[in-house]
Amino acid sequence: MRTYKLNIDTEKYEVEVKTFSLKTATLVVNGKTMEVNVDEIISATPAKAPVIKKRPAPIPASTSRVASGPGPAPAGGNGIKAPIPGAILSIDVKEGDAVEVGQLILTMEAMKMENQIKSTRAGKVTQLCVKPGDAVAQGQDLVIVE
Numbered sequence: 001m002r003t004y005k006l007n008i009d010t011e012k013y014e015v016e017v018k019t020f021s022l023k024t025a026t027l028v029v030n031g032k033t034m035e036v037n038v039d040e041i042i043s044a045t046p047a048k049a050p051v052i053k054k055r056p057a058p059i060p061a062s063t064s065r066v067a068s069g070p071g072p073a074p075a076g077g078n079g080i081k082a083p084i085p086g087a088i089l090s091i092d093v094k095e096g097d098a099v100e101v102g103q104l105i106l107t108m109e110a111m112k113m114e115n116q117i118k119s120t121r122a123g124k125v126t127q128l129c130v131k132p133g134d135a136v137a138q139g140q141d142l143v144i145v146e
Helices: none
Strands: 002-008 011-020 024-029 032-037 079-081 086-091 104-110 113-118 123-128 141-145
Touching: 104 141
Parallel strands: none
Antiparallel strands: 002 011, 011 024, 024 032, 079 141, 086 104, 104 113, 123 141
């Protein structure tokens, strides 16, 4: 996710945030992995917008689509899609979980606001398409529920 170099009372620390949710965080502090409980999130707005590090490969002209937008969902899948572009803050389900209509699936930040993404269908989570820290585009599959 992110790595920070910190100096606290002349002690140096390198802290990497591996995962972060509303309940727990996994941190690597000077090479040692730690699981910590999150008591309260005081501010969920990052100092700057997330940086997308990878660019998709260009589509050859012979196979390009006329309309832009997300591609089809995986075969047999029913994707719950990002309503707007943003960044994934936390994921509240895992593959294999049963979900109901209206159940919280994940929380994302978009336009400096936290948005709770809820399931639009009942079923079983068969695929998580994102992870915390990912930047997502509007219409991108977040989770597949069958």
